[in-house]
Amino acid sequence: MIKSAFSKQTLRMVSTTHFGSKTVPVDQKAKLVGHVFSSVASKYDLMNDIMSLGIHRLWKDHFINKLDPGMRPGANEPLNFLDVAGGSGDIAFGILDYAKTKFGDTQSTMDVVDINPDMLKEGERRALDQGRYFEDPRVRFMVQDGEQLEAIESNSKDVYTVSFGIRNFTNIQRGLETAHRVLKPGGIFYCLEFSKIENPLMDMAYQQWAKALPVFGSIIANDYDSYQYLVESIERFPDQETFKSMIQDAGFQAAGYESLSSGICAIHWGIKA
Numbered sequence: 001m002i003k004s005a006f007s008k009q010t011l012r013m014v015s016t017t018h019f020g021s022k023t024v025p026v027d028q029k030a031k032l033v034g035h036v037f038s039s040v041a042s043k044y045d046l047m048n049d050i051m052s053l054g055i056h057r058l059w060k061d062h063f064i065n066k067l068d069p070g071m072r073p074g075a076n077e078p079l080n081f082l083d084v085a086g087g088s089g090d091i092a093f094g095i096l097d098y099a100k101t102k103f104g105d106t107q108s109t110m111d112v113v114d115i116n117p118d119m120l121k122e123g124e125r126r127a128l129d130q131g132r133y134f135e136d137p138r139v140r141f142m143v144q145d146g147e148q149l150e151a152i153e154s155n156s157k158d159v160y161t162v163s164f165g166i167r168n169f170t171n172i173q174r175g176l177e178t179a180h181r182v183l184k185p186g187g188i189f190y191c192l193e194f195s196k197i198e199n200p201l202m203d204m205a206y207q208q209w210a211k212a213l214p215v216f217g218s219i220i221a222n223d224y225d226s227y228q229y230l231v232e233s234i235e236r237f238p239d240q241e242t243f244k245s246m247i248q249d250a251g252f253q254a255a256g257y258e259s260l261s262s263g264i265c266a267i268h269w270g271i272k273a
């Protein structure tokens with residue numbers, strides 16, 4: 001259960017941020033978000049299927065296909081991928097599978113980082129269950145805060161992906177600046193995230209669905225509060241143009257986006273010059 005442990009008076013004295021619709025001290029948000037994902041980690045697919053009516057699988061496939069990742073035949077060096085907030089492994093494993101299938105790339109490396117050890121364990125468990133990428137020397141799972149990425153060297157990565165993760169950061173702009181720091185010149189920042197629905201009818205339908213989501217979360221996963229947080233975090237995330245500007249402010253060039261399913265989510269990208 002997520003309960004606010006802070007009185008209004010305490011909140012006035014410290015720097016605050018939002019946690020869903022609640023206002024909380026900045027230094028507490030990561031812990032509260034951690035609680036949400038620890039709570040949903042073991043039912044992660046169920047959560048995504050409930051939240052997106054199963055469409056998240058198609059969005060993720062499109063995300064990877066559009067990126068077209070992998071070391072091209074004849075290239076001198078393997079690529080260094082970094083998947084941030086990647087606990088489930090969905091994107092990291094999908095990228096490595098794609099690179100192998102399309103380009104025969106079995107050399108590129110992948111760091112999967114997440115702030116939450118329970119989500120990372122879920123990713124590792126899946127790697128073990130699926131018989132791929134578990135204890136693979138090319139793949140590292142690391143607990144890291146995406147805002148800092150202390151263990152990731154500057155100018156070291158070719159591709160930075162983040163899927164349905166960045167809206168949970170306490171300071172999204174700092175996360176974007178860190179993405180810029182760790183990428184090599186010419187590297188790509190590539191993000192899949194919920195966004196602003198562009199079609200008014202679809203938006204009305206979504207608003208109704210969003211009201212029902214915590215109730216479904218409560219019935220199916222016995223977890224009303226986590227689902228309530230997830231809905232509110234989606235509502236607070238910047239729209240497509242605003243997020244594009246934030247990517248540019250972090251120093252990226254050629255920033256752009258593609259809205260998916262009328263803007264329920266969007267792919268954003270930028271290149272480090």
Ligand SMILES: C[S@@+](CC[C@H](N)C(=O)[O-])C[C@H]1O[C@@H](n2cnc3c(N)ncnc32)[C@H](O)[C@@H]1O
Nearest residue numbers: 037085086087088115116119145146163165168
């Ligand atoms: C909805 S899950 C997405 C997981 C995966 N990327 C996917 O698309 O299936 C959100 C993830 O963001 C992680 N997360 C939240 N805040 C983070 C932060 N500051 N740094 C790194 N990961 C974070 C959570 O622990 C959780 O695993």
